[in-house]
Amino acid sequence: MEYKPENRICQNCKKDFIIEPDDFSFYEKIKVPPPTWCPECRFQRRCLFRNERKLFRNIDGFTGKPILSLYPPEAEFPVYEDSYWSSDNWDPFSYGVDFDRSKPFLTQLYELNLRVPHPRSDAINMVRSDYSANAADLKNCYLIFNATSTEDSAYGNAVDYCKNCFDNSHISSSERCYESFWLNKCYDTNFSSECDECVSVYFSKNCVGCSNCFGCVNLRNKTYCYFNEQLSKEEYQEKIKNLELSKWSNIQKVKEKSELFWLDFPVKYVQGIKNYDCSGEYISNSKNVRNSYLVRGGEDLKYVHYSQTTGCRDSMDTTVSGLNSELIYECMTCGWNSSQARFSFECWDGGIDFEYSMFCGKKANHVFGSVSINSGDYVILNKKYHKEEFYKLRDEIRKHMDEMPYVDKRGRVYKYGEFFPPEFSPFAYNDTITPEHFPLSKDEIISYGANWYEIPKTEYNTTINSSDIPDDIRDVKDEIVKEIISCEKCNRAYKIIPEELQFLRQNNLPIPHSCVDCRHKERISQRNKSKLYRRKCNCNGECSSNNNYDNTIEHFHGKDQCKVEFETSYAPDRPEIVYCEKCYQQEVY
Numbered sequence: 001m002e003y004k005p006e007n008r009i010c011q012n013c014k015k016d017f018i019i020e021p022d023d024f025s026f027y028e029k030i031k032v033p034p035p036t037w038c039p040e041c042r043f044q045r046r047c048l049f050r051n052e053r054k055l056f057r058n059i060d061g062f063t064g065k066p067i068l069s070l071y072p073p074e075a076e077f078p079v080y081e082d083s084y085w086s087s088d089n090w091d092p093f094s095y096g097v098d099f100d101r102s103k104p105f106l107t108q109l110y111e112l113n114l115r116v117p118h119p120r121s122d123a124i125n126m127v128r129s130d131y132s133a134n135a136a137d138l139k140n141c142y143l144i145f146n147a148t149s150t151e152d153s154a155y156g157n158a159v160d161y162c163k164n165c166f167d168n169s170h171i172s173s174s175e176r177c178y179e180s181f182w183l184n185k186c187y188d189t190n191f192s193s194e195c196d197e198c199v200s201v202y203f204s205k206n207c208v209g210c211s212n213c214f215g216c217v218n219l220r221n222k223t224y225c226y227f228n229e230q231l232s233k234e235e236y237q238e239k240i241k242n243l244e245l246s247k248w249s250n251i252q253k254v255k256e257k258s259e260l261f262w263l264d265f266p267v268k269y270v271q272g273i274k275n276y277d278c279s280g281e282y283i284s285n286s287k288n289v290r291n292s293y294l295v296r297g298g299e300d301l302k303y304v305h306y307s308q309t310t311g312c313r314d315s316m317d318t319t320v321s322g323l324n325s326e327l328i329y330e331c332m333t334c335g336w337n338s339s340q341a342r343f344s345f346e347c348w349d350g351g352i353d354f355e356y357s358m359f360c361g362k363k364a365n366h367v368f369g370s371v372s373i374n375s376g377d378y379v380i381l382n383k384k385y386h387k388e389e390f391y392k393l394r395d396e397i398r399k400h401m402d403e404m405p406y407v408d409k410r411g412r413v414y415k416y417g418e419f420f421p422p423e424f425s426p427f428a429y430n431d432t433i434t435p436e437h438f439p440l441s442k443d444e445i446i447s448y449g450a451n452w453y454e455i456p457k458t459e460y461n462t463t464i465n466s467s468d469i470p471d472d473i474r475d476v477k478d479e480i481v482k483e484i485i486s487c488e489k490c491n492r493a494y495k496i497i498p499e500e501l502q503f504l505r506q507n508n509l510p511i512p513h514s515c516v517d518c519r520h521k522e523r524i525s526q527r528n529k530s531k532l533y534r535r536k537c538n539c540n541g542e543c544s545s546n547n548n549y550d551n552t553i554e555h556f557h558g559k560d561q562c563k564v565e566f567e568t569s570y571a572p573d574r575p576e577i578v579y580c581e582k583c584y585q586q587e588v589y
Contacts, residue, residue, distance in 0.1 A: 075426035096383035428453030
């Protein structure tokens with residue numbers, strides 16, 4: 001069947017959006033109706049179901065003992081220790097209920113969800129990593145979130161296949177890195193951003209294959225460069241020695257200098273390398289990925305976000321996915337060796353064919369409207385059915401969802417084909433990743449239909465202020481790990497763990513003066529938002545349009561202004577010089 005582009009009005013924001021022919025083809029392929037919310041509102045709605053890195057004090061529903069959990073007590077459902085939850089010591093089918101034709105199906109699913117136990121931290125195969133969550137295969141990690149196969153690391157999110165890394169965000173296959181963002185295959189790379197295959201690099205951005213470089217930007221396969229100036233080995237080492245990077249005060253000066261220096265050089269309209277026919281931001285090693293964000297090794301994707309473990313393919317509108325997943329649609333945290341998941345939340349680590357389900361996977365297949373099913377086939381509302389009965393009842397429920405849809409607090413209608421309503425989220429809006437992309441005030445959040453968490457004012461018995469920390473790491477005593485420090489930015493308390501102190505001493509780096517949350521916020525402030533803007537290339541012929549950068553070579557358009565237009569995450573009012581692919585490549589390579 002041949003499809004044509006179609007304009008729709010978003011049910012949520014009331015703005016126009018377009019459904020493209022390829023979109024219709026995908027919906028037909030997986031047998032779902034077209035969406036009634038625009039792509040941006042769909043992403044915002046899914047984000048409400050992702051608390052990435054906040055732990056709450058809760059009670060284990062089995063032992064009655066205090067535990068730390070991703071889920072606050074206000075979520076109301078019971079939580080189990082992950083190992084017990086994934087065991088055969090309890091029976092999720094004992095919570096099964098019959099389908100009630102007298103009320104909306106989503107109401108029934110929500111009621112079931114409040115009764116069935118959930119895992120406390122959504123983590124598997126963890127070794128000595130009790131304070132980490134949303135993770136798999138971690139060893140000796142502390143406060144590492146949204147991570148896979150990482151060890152001996154602390155304080156980070158999206159840290160995959162890494163070793164001995166502290167205070168990083170969105171890094172992969174790297175070792176001994178510190179305070180960096182969007183790295184791949186790097187070693188000893190610190191205070192840097194968007195670097196690939198670099199060694200012993202500091203305060204640098206968008207460098208590839210470089211070693212022993214400091215304060216650099218847009219370099220390829222360079223060694224001993226200082227703020228893009230080529231030096232001899234001896235000159236470089238003398239420069240670094242004179243900086244005295246063991247001092248906190250000097251780190252702050254260099255950081256400010258390097259970030260200002262970066263602005264004098266062009267950035268590519270999209271951050272990423274080794275892509276074919278891709279659009280969005282932070283995409284690498286991917287093919288046919290459109291309007292997506294933070295994707296590594298993806299193929300045939302659209303409106304996909306946070307797919308940073310390779311292997312997500314043939315999917316749309318999924319957030320937090322990857323590792324050999326396919327045919328995923330309108331899901332949050334689904335995938336990981338799974339396929340055919342639709343309108344689901346936390347269904348991963350194996351399994352096929354999930355709809356309107358939560359916390360299902362592993363050895364479960366063909367599951368509809370169920371919670372915490374990790375083994376068993378043909379399940380609806382946590383009840384097993386014969387194959388023929390399952391498909392008959394599933395089709396009846398889909399029809400029932402159209403005839404008696406759920407209507408949320410704001411009057412938005414949820415027929416078959418919609419993700420869960422905001423009010424179904426177990427998290428408050430400001431405890432999720434949503435504010436990182438859609439910042440709203442308390443009143444706006446309540447009006448939207450989500451919950452708000454009022455952070456309690458807590459008196460911390462801190463023992464020292466951050467200003468009391470010795471400026472030089474060489475002057476720091478072992479007793480620092482016993483201190484409770486007051487953050488210089490928010491005044492909340494934080495500590496230095498022994499492994500962190502050891503790492504900083506080995507790398508001759510100073511003690512941080514802010515808490516882990518403030519460090520996280522500052523780090524991801526480097527990260528562009530997912531929203532795309534239509535812009536023209538800033539190459540003006542022989543220089544940039546703001547005259548801050550002189551081109552080093554004549555470009556394909558000669559001395560005339562470049563006419564190329566593109567979609568980019570750099571808003572028009574941003575200070576960066578944004579070049580198209582060709583102009584950028586001619587300057588960098």
